[in-house]
Amino acid sequence: MTNHWLMKSEPHVYSYDDLVKDGSTHWDGVRNYQARNFMRDKMRIGDMVLYYHSNTKPPHIAGLARICKESYPDITQFDRKSKYYDPKATEETPRWFLIDMEPVSKFEEMVTLDQLKGNSALEGMLVIKRGQRLSVQPVEKHHFDEVCRMANIHL
Numbered sequence: 001m002t003n004h005w006l007m008k009s010e011p012h013v014y015s016y017d018d019l020v021k022d023g024s025t026h027w028d029g030v031r032n033y034q035a036r037n038f039m040r041d042k043m044r045i046g047d048m049v050l051y052y053h054s055n056t057k058p059p060h061i062a063g064l065a066r067i068c069k070e071s072y073p074d075i076t077q078f079d080r081k082s083k084y085y086d087p088k089a090t091e092e093t094p095r096w097f098l099i100d101m102e103p104v105s106k107f108e109e110m111v112t113l114d115q116l117k118g119n120s121a122l123e124g125m126l127v128i129k130r131g132q133r134l135s136v137q138p139v140e141k142h143h144f145d146e147v148c149r150m151a152n153i154h155l
Contacts, residue, residue, distance in 0.1 A: 003047040004144040005038070006061075006127050007101075008054040008135040016051045016062035016106055024102040027136075028074045029084045031096065035136035040071045040097040042138070048155075049101055050139060050147055052127065053110075060110035061147060064155075069100035107151040121146045 007027065009015070019025055030036055049065040073094035076084035089095040117128045125143045126132050139147075148155060 003042060003044065004050070004139040004141055005043065005047060005067075006050040006052050006137050006139050007065075008052045010055040011053045011062075012056075015053065016065075016103070019051065019065060019101070020063075020103045020106060024068055024100055026069075026074075026098050026100050028076050028098045030074070030098065030136060031084065031086075032134065032136075035134055036095075036097055038136050038138065039099050043067050043070065043099050045070055048104070048144065050144065051103075054135075058110075059113040061107065061116075061151070062110055063106040064104040064148070064153065065101040066104050067099050068102045071097040071099055074098040105153055107153065109151070111147055111150050115150065116147070119146065119150065 045067055047067040050061045051063050051065050053060055053062050074096040076082040077086040077089040077096045086095055116122050122143055126137045
């Protein structure tokens with residue numbers, strides 16, 4: 001069974017266009033336990049991702065991606081020079097994990113946060129809930145399908 005996710009990135013840090021250019025990427029630097037648990041325990045190869053650009057105007061979903069490698073230890077936790085270094089993490093007992101993703105389809109037109117909020121079919125979707133800041137979050141299939149419909153994407 002395919003799971004569906006929304007993952008946030010700031011476009012000036014790593015945009016959907018960067019993902020397309022690179023062909024795939026590892027999703028490192030997640031330092032929230034709930035987001036880590038989703039990536040470590042729930043994400044599987046083939047799961048679909050709504051790629052969300054945050055901290056931009058307007059915030060929006062830019063395209064679709066797919067998980068192409070399941071979780072493995074995030075090496076930045078071991079690098080003393082990395083801003084993601086964690087002194088409590090060891091190679092024997094890593095604390096942080098990541099996944100790899102690949103692009104599927106860039107949206108011809110972004111689907112903005114305001115459009116998401118204005119669509120009653122998306123009621124209950126986590127990204128539109130007040131105070132929801134989690135960078136990795138599950139998406140119910142009917143919400144995922146509705147966002148794809150809004151973007152005129154047919155899978």
